[in-house]
Structure formats: C-alpha cells, structure tokens
Amino acid sequence: MTTQFPVSDGNATPESAPAVADPNKPLLEIRDLQISFTTGVGEVHAVRGANLTVYPGQNVAIVGESGSGKSTTAASIIDLLPGTGKVTGGSIMFDGRELVGAPRAETEALRGRAIGMVPQDPMSNLNPVWRIGTQVTEALKANGFKGSKAELRTRVADVLAEAGLPDAERRARQYPHEFSGGMRQRALIGIGLASRPQLLIADEPTSALDVTVQRQILDHLGDMTRDLGTAVLFITHDLGLAAERAEHLVVMFKGQVVESGPAQQILADPQHPYTKRLVASAPSLASRRIQTAHVSGQESAELHAHHLGEKPPASNEAVKVEHLTKVFQIRGARPGSSTDFTAVDDVSFTLGRGRTLALVGESGSGKSTAANMVLGLLEPTSGTVEFDGTDVSTLNPKQAFAFRRRIQPVFQNPYGSLDPMFSIYRSIEEPLKLHNVGSKKSREKRVRELLDMVSLPQSAMRRFPNELSGGQRQRIAIARALALKPEVVVLDEAVSALDVLVQAQILDLLDELQTDLGLSYLFITHDLAVVRQIADDVVVMQNGKVVEQATTDEVFDNPRQQYTRDLLEAIPGAHLVGNVAGG
C-alpha cells in the first residue's frame, strides 16, 4: 500500500494546506462518463453519459434512489468500482489530471490524500479488532505522514478532536464497539479528512443514524470542510438533505443524470418529470397528510362493520394501552448477577378505530418494544393492553389464537420479513391456511384479491421474494398482513428502508386501504417527516417514556417539548418547506 506518491510530489500542493487551487477552475470535472458491469446475462450499463462539475470548496450532491448509479459514479472517481465494474468511456478530470485510464499507483496516491471518503455504514467500516487510534494512524501513514511517534500520536488525537470527539486521547485507545454509531461516523469523518484532501466524497454518510445525530454530524462536517476549504460530494437518496447541504444538485435516475443545477432552482422549479415526482414525494418537503379521506371515526367504523360483515365493534377504541412497562434483565459481569433495564416505562396511549397513531422516537426509545407488546409477542412487565375493550392478557390460548387474526404486523426490512423459501403465493396463503380459512380454491381467490389490493399483478404469486424489489416485497408483506382481514395493523418502520418514490407509493397504498377497509394503524417510525403524511395522532417517545402526545398538527405546529422540537429541527430540508409550497 505504501507508495512513494511521485505524482503528488510533482504537483506543487503543500503537505497540509490543500485547496489553494484557482477557485474558478473546476476541481472535479466528469464528462460523459460510462460505466458498465459484466454479469452472467451480459453487460449492464450502470452509468450512462453522466456529467458533473465540482469547484474547489463547493458542496455538490448527487441525488437518486438505490440503483440509480450515484454511488457507482462516486466510486469511479477513486477507482474503487466493485466487482466487474469498468469505466468504458468519458473522462474524469481531477485538479487538471485525467483519472480514467491513469496507472494504479497514481489513483492510489490520490485516495485519502487528495480525495477523502466517508463511507455509508459506520458499523462495518471500522475494523472491530483494532483500536480507533490505530486505524487513524494507519490512514495517516498510508497517506505519507512523516514524523516521530510522538508527533503521530498528537496528530491522531487532533484528528479525533477535530471530528468532534471529546477526550480524544482516551477515545483513541478505545475499540469501535465502545463507540455509538454517531461517534463511529465522526471517527470516520476524521479519518476521511485526516490528510486534508481537496475533495471529500460522503456516500450516504448519515443514513444509518438517528435524525438528531444526523443533524449534529452534518453540521460538524459542514463546519470542518468550510474551515479546511474542502469540496464535498454528497451521495444521498434524500432530496431534502441534499438541498439543505449542497448548493449544486445532480439528480440521477437509472444511470443517467436527468437534471442538474442550483439546488434552490431544482427544488422550486423541477423540469424533468422524474425530478418533479421526487420533489413531490420527498416526505420532508411534503406539506400535509395524504388525502385524509376518512372524515370521522364514525364513518370508518361503519365501513369496517360492513367489511367484516359482523356486528359493529363494541368501542371506538381499537387498542388502548395503559401504564405499559417492560423491564429487561441484562446479564451482569458476574454469573447470576443482572441489572434491570426499563425499555418501556409507564406508557399509555389509545389508538382510535380507523385512525393512525404514530409512535415516534429514536433508536432505543422503546417504541418497537411497545409495539411488540401490543402485538402480543412480548409479555408486559406491568400494565395492560386492551384490544376492542378486552384485556389481552386475560385471553385463554384459543381466544389468543383468534386475537391474532385481528391485529397484524408489517416489519421494516422487506428483505427479512418474507421467507425466501416460500413463493409469494405461499407467503400470502400461509395465514389463511393456518387459521383454516376457506377451501384451497377460495384461498387462491383471496390471494388474487389481495394482490389486486396492493396493486401487484396476480402473476407475481408465482415468484419468490428475491425476484422482487424492496417496494414490491413490502406490498407482499402488507398483503400477507391483510389476508386475515385484521382490524389493526402495526407498521414497524414499514417504509423506512424504501426509496422515496416507493415510500410515497406505499404510503398512498396504506392510506387507500385504510379508507377502504377501515383499518387502524399503529405506525412505528423514527422519521417525523413520514408521520406528517400518514398519522392522525402522535406519541413521541424518549428513553422508554412518552414525552409528548397530541394530534399530528398540534405536534408539528406547536411542539411543547424541547425533544420534539429537536426532532422536528432535524428533519432534513424542514426549512425548505415554505419555499417549495409555492412551486
């Protein structure tokens, strides 16, 4: 790995102060870039004719959904294309040098030194068996740091301190598992900027983090790169984040740049149909709840009764949770010893019939634990879950089995929630079979009906999950949840893993289904932007406790608690809403 960097030595760039380049000369200029991958079925053109310009010290964002070629474009700049990827045409000029077809030693010399990289996943991008300090040291050494051991140690502490890690010297001796996700990402940003590159590529730098942490980290990254005069190329799927952090946007779709230009202009006046859709469906920019077709609980209750063909329900409260508490015992250091951890602490809320209640909080706030107790998958330590007026814990096994039909979950990960060995047909039929609903024939009819309901072609039932996209799998998961005609659906981060356009489609679908079938949703999410689109009422949770509880409009227009305000502040692009509403 250690090269002698003949190229950068030849270039008159001083060791520690980059970005003295002419500010009006492009730092990075990509022209007509073509990238293709060789696969079993032939060539796949991942990037087709992309153009991109970055000036020194500027922030540019590439926006696009997964598979749009945005990461591939970024990877090609530092010649780190995965697998069989190859640049087949076009040019990448960096600081006046052509990178396409440059010898390996040359691109290797650029990496880290002139072009830094902040990877997407802080969990897997630090080596778990090395101390943080060692990993920073390695990065410094690989990029030609020359100095004594003591100097190196001070430099490592400086790098971490710059990245916003307090008590840096002690932190340097810790291992990655002792860091939280946000701290790891800070360390990675420190490593990326350690050698004072002219350009930093940040590939979804915060998509794995909580919104409030995301905001802190991006703010810090912004301050740092501004002070250092580093240009930043953001890769993101989040239009709001891109518009907030960059002045120039490049929108990619299916390997092509469909629109590029000043961020404000693109946001206010998108030209290309894809960009229009993207702007329209970006949750952080959308103004109000979708449709709001159900006017009152009364109306949907009637609908519901009709749908079930049964007597109208006993109460207008689908789920009522009172003083719910869950204590986990965490194994202590010595065998036999244990400490109590209260994951959910005295939580009460009510989900009205035909309404949507959002449980909002960051990771570790106890929202999923609460949901699992509502689903009956976890025993509460104390407190009650009432379903349609009946305390769930008093049910005998037979009644409990019947209760399962009336409340169904949809999970976050569309890749994990369907059994890969089951065809789509079997996946959707399984609940019907398990509860002995109908004959084989009528079950097949019902599966076809459900596929129609979630807007998938009936022929999809012959497929296996791996042949479908994330959005399609989530539709299947919804169809499976609806198979038994439940009254309540618990959506545990059900749209968090999806691209914005697909997310918007699924949210629309959920809303339609709610109107048609009178469903009640318990919507678990960390994303307040989505809450605004779908929920009627909001419960904000922090560290297992409910901190605020009100209707959606109240929470958004008049948040009472500081924590809620922080969450709202942290929505990327939240400030841009007013701007966009006109356009």
Added chain:
Amino acid sequence: MPENRYEPVGRSATPTPAPRPGQEHFTAPADEGGLGAVDAVATDETPTSLWRDAWHQMRRRPLFWVSGTVIVIVVLVAAFPGLFTSIDPRACDLARALEGPQAGHPFGFDRQGCDIYSRTMYGARASVVVGVLATSMVVILGTTIGAIAGYYGKWFDTILSRITDIFFAIPLVLGAIVIMSIATNRTSFLVAFVLAVFGWTQIARITRGTVLSVKNNEFVTAAKSLGMGRGQILVRHVLPNSAAPIIVYATVALGQFIVAEATLSFLGIGLPPDVVSWGGDISAAQGAIRTDPEILLYPAGGLAVTVLGFMMMGDVVRDALDPKARKR
C-alpha cells in the same frame, strides 16, 4: 455564495448567483417509459411449488445428469452386482496372484489371486450401504439435536451443547474400536450405527449455528404473530432455510464414512473379512502399493467416483432449493 453555503438554501435572502461554467441548469430529455416502471413487477407465469421449481432448475444443469447417472449406476452395482459380473469374488486362485489384465478379467488379479473387477463390483454394496446408512443417521440425529438446541435455547441448549462437546471429544476411531471389539455380530448396520454415534456432532453444531441465525429473521416474528406454534415455525420456516449447509456437509460426510469403514476394516474391527468391501480391499492393497499400485486403483476409484457423484448431487440440490441461487 461560498461564505454562507451552510445556511439552509431556502432561507438565504441573497438572490442566487449565476451558475458557474459546467453547473448550468440542465434537464435531460424526458425518458420514454422508464419512469412509470419504478415499482413494476417482472411478470410471467411459471411453476409454483418449491419442489417443482427446484426440479425445473436441476433439469437444466448438466451436473445433475452427470451425478445422477453416476449415482444410479453405483446403486445398481450395489444392489445387483451379479448383473455386472459372473465371477465369484471369493473364488480365488493363488496361482494367478498379481496377474495383469486379460480376457475375461479386465482389471487383473490381486495378491490372493482374486478377480479385481468382480471384487470391485461386489465391494460396492457394503461400502454404499455403510455410507448411506451412516449419513442418514447422522443427518437425522445431528439435525434434530442441533435444531432443538439452537431454536429452543436456554437449558435445552446448555445441556445438548455439552453433550455434543462430550461426543466431540471422543475420537471416532477410538470410540469405534471400543464398541466394535465387544460386538459379536459385526454387520453393515452395526458399523454404520457406530460411525453415526460418534459422527453426528459436527452436523449438530452446524445446524445449531444456522438455526440461531435464521430464527432472528423477521419472517419468523411474522409467523409468530400469525399465531403459529413454535414447533410449526421450526419445521416450516427455520429448518428449510437452514438446509443448505446441512446438505453440503452430509455429502462430504458420506465419503468420510465410506473411508472410515475402510479404516475399521483395516484395523480388523470393521466388517468381517468374508464380506467384500472397497474399504477392506483398499487396506489389503496397501502392502503392495509400491510394487503393484493397480490393485489399489480400482477399489479406490470406485470409492472416489461414488463420493464425487454424491457431492455433485448435493451441490445441485442445494442450489436448486435456494431461490436466491436460481437463475432464470
């Protein structure tokens, strides 16, 4: 506006400056038809059940036909050796010892003057029976114990894992020597049983590990919230998803057991000397390996072809049962 670019764009009061060269507003011509297809499904009707799909998949792979043919031939030979040779493998003539191939005796004769071709044909039965029996027993025993330990966890896991560790610590040959030396009637079944008793631990560990990782999937939670019982989930969801490494190990184990039978026979505690087996012939040939290697070649070749056939079949089956590995 480089000085205030960290301000949210929307709030900046200054008018947008003219874009710099290369950053003018650019709009691509509208794409033909590409946009609506964001969430479309590939649609065509194809067979539905897992097994039928697996069959369609296997059918197209040459490896399936090659390994299938090998296995059918080996099984035929094992079942009806008389169809392939009319010479009695036990009718030996010391006068013809170590004679080379000749008409009617294509593989020549071994040190005892027995016909090698005939012995190779008749030897298939004992070896294949021991191998297949031992492997089946190991798969059943190991999968059951591993799955229960991994799936139910807690004290099931503690107890079963310790038992596995204890058996793991006993060397196969040593354990077999102890049991076989006290056995009076040494049949193929007994040999297979002894091999299985000391050989199931590896597969139990593999199963436990895979089950542990599969049971944390969300589709398991989904099944739970449907009201499905734990046993049902184990059988319907967890085990099928854990099958791949078990199949791979089982095919490797088959070969190992055939060889282990040979080891026991070589030590004189395997099958009785009057039973013709590849293992016995391989060990008998060892003494002459430097002078007459061809004696070793034929039984060893039979063993190799059998093991190879089962291993290739295992690979094909594993790929076909895994929807992720399927190519359309």
